[in-house]
Amino acid sequence: MTLAHKIEDYLIHNQYPSLIKYMGSKSKIMDFILDGINQVYDGRAVCDLFSGSGSLAGALGQQCVVHSNDIQNYSRVLADTYNKAYFENDMPNADEIIIQAEGLVLQHRIEFNLNYDKGISLKSFNRIENKQKKLIDHKFNYKWHLFSKNYSGTWWSYEQCLWIDALRQVAEKYKNKPYYSVILSSLMFGMAYASQGTGHYAQYRDAKTQSSLKDILLYRTRSIKGYFIRKYEEITNYIPKSPILMPHRSTSLDYRECLEVFEGGTVYADPPYCFVHYSRFYHALETLVLYDFPTLQIQRGNIVKGRYRESRHQSPFCIKSQVQRAFIDLFEGMKTSNSNMVLSYCNTGMITIDELYKICKAVLPNKTIELLTTDHQHMTLGRREDRQRDVKECLLLIF
Numbered sequence: 001m002t003l004a005h006k007i008e009d010y011l012i013h014n015q016y017p018s019l020i021k022y023m024g025s026k027s028k029i030m031d032f033i034l035d036g037i038n039q040v041y042d043g044r045a046v047c048d049l050f051s052g053s054g055s056l057a058g059a060l061g062q063q064c065v066v067h068s069n070d071i072q073n074y075s076r077v078l079a080d081t082y083n084k085a086y087f088e089n090d091m092p093n094a095d096e097i098i099i100q101a102e103g104l105v106l107q108h109r110i111e112f113n114l115n116y117d118k119g120i121s122l123k124s125f126n127r128i129e130n131k132q133k134k135l136i137d138h139k140f141n142y143k144w145h146l147f148s149k150n151y152s153g154t155w156w157s158y159e160q161c162l163w164i165d166a167l168r169q170v171a172e173k174y175k176n177k178p179y180y181s182v183i184l185s186s187l188m189f190g191m192a193y194a195s196q197g198t199g200h201y202a203q204y205r206d207a208k209t210q211s212s213l214k215d216i217l218l219y220r221t222r223s224i225k226g227y228f229i230r231k232y233e234e235i236t237n238y239i240p241k242s243p244i245l246m247p248h249r250s251t252s253l254d255y256r257e258c259l260e261v262f263e264g265g266t267v268y269a270d271p272p273y274c275f276v277h278y279s280r281f282y283h284a285l286e287t288l289v290l291y292d293f294p295t296l297q298i299q300r301g302n303i304v305k306g307r308y309r310e311s312r313h314q315s316p317f318c319i320k321s322q323v324q325r326a327f328i329d330l331f332e333g334m335k336t337s338n339s340n341m342v343l344s345y346c347n348t349g350m351i352t353i354d355e356l357y358k359i360c361k362a363v364l365p366n367k368t369i370e371l372l373t374t375d376h377q378h379m380t381l382g383r384r385e386d387r388q389r390d391v392k393e394c395l396l397l398i399f
């Protein structure tokens with residue numbers, strides 16, 4: 001197959017700002033992914049069907065039309081930052097945003113003795129944490145208090161939650177502006193770097209020993225404001241100074257629906273590889289974006305420790321009994337959308353590469369299928385010894 005034009009070398013993707021820490025992000029192996037895409041790319045649009053942190057939008061957006069899609073709404077915001085945001089003269093600088101947020105923080109702050117001194121005892125620390133967790137039962141007399149209520153004393157302290165709520169409230173003023181996503185993405189960055197969790201929001205850590213206390217304290221005293229400013233200034237310098245001419249799209253659809261609306265081209269599919277649901281790991285980001293005061297999941301009469309949203313997406317790619325059907329639907333959808341595909345998967349996934357190959361051949365008997373592999377150190381995102389394990393990343397090229 002002759003390529004219409006080759007996607008340029010990868011200088012460009014090295015320059016896009018990183019926005020969040022994301023399990024399964026392909027930013028570290030982007031050269032490998034782009035190599036694969038180049039082999040089937042036909043000059044039409046590229047659809048990033050499971051866009052997650054939006055890394056492909058960052059790498060490709062200046063070179064070809066990208067349709068970014070993911071079932072999670074925060075992913076759309078991240079893709080918008082890479083591919084749709086642009087500077088307008090009325091865009092506030094970081095100081096202007098912070099002044100507005102600081103006003104809200106001062107107005108809303110409840111007197112709380114958050115004394116996180118270095119020499120604090122385990123007992124005193126846990127007493128403060130428990131007091132903050134009880135804010136979930138507090139009646140707040142203003143609207144923008146979702147994080148202060150639900151997450152104080154969990155991944156963040158009350159003070160950090162106060163700032164998250166305030167910055168989120170300020171963002172809302174700019175909802176219809178082309179830089180709205182920049183504000184939200186900078187806030188997601190701040191949330192990630194101030195969080196005492198292990199890079200996601202599945203579980204926060206409990207201070208059980210002096211050493212865990214010491215580590216958690218490092219995060220408790222971090223400033224959401226500082227991280228926000230740093231990222232906001234970086235993204236402001238990165239986004240174009242005039243409207244984007246390329247018709248990029250970002251959607252929050254199930255992959256099957258997205259394939260129905262994608263006009264055809266190259267589909268890059270990077271579905272979940274294992275049984276853990278992204279909606280559990282990143283529920284706090286979804287809640288930040290939707291700010292919808294979700295009902296929290298209850299187990300045996302109590303709110304679950306992770307304070308997850310009750311209705312979270314359960315991906316068929318993460319469920320053993322559904323994963324085969326999920327891939328059949330993926331290949332069927334590709335047929336309907338008249339596209340080529342590059343599919344990322346690994347040798348330790350929910351289904352073997354052999355099975356995947358067989359399903360693909362059965363649904364698409366007339367397509368050529370090739371396999372590319374690389375040895376990639378896979379992040380587990382824990383703070384454990386086995387933080388990285390050897391995983392072979394594979395690309396199925398289907399054209």
Ligand SMILES: C[S@@+](CC[C@H](N)C(=O)[O-])C[C@H]1O[C@@H](n2cnc3c(N)ncnc32)[C@H](O)[C@@H]1O
Nearest residue numbers: 024025026050052053071254255270272278315
């Ligand atoms: C491996 S991650 C993608 C990572 C992404 N390529 C990156 O570099 O950040 C898989 C993504 O699939 C999304 N997902 C899971 N089930 C989905 C579905 N039914 N439809 C659309 N997206 C889904 C998850 O929300 C998650 O972001």
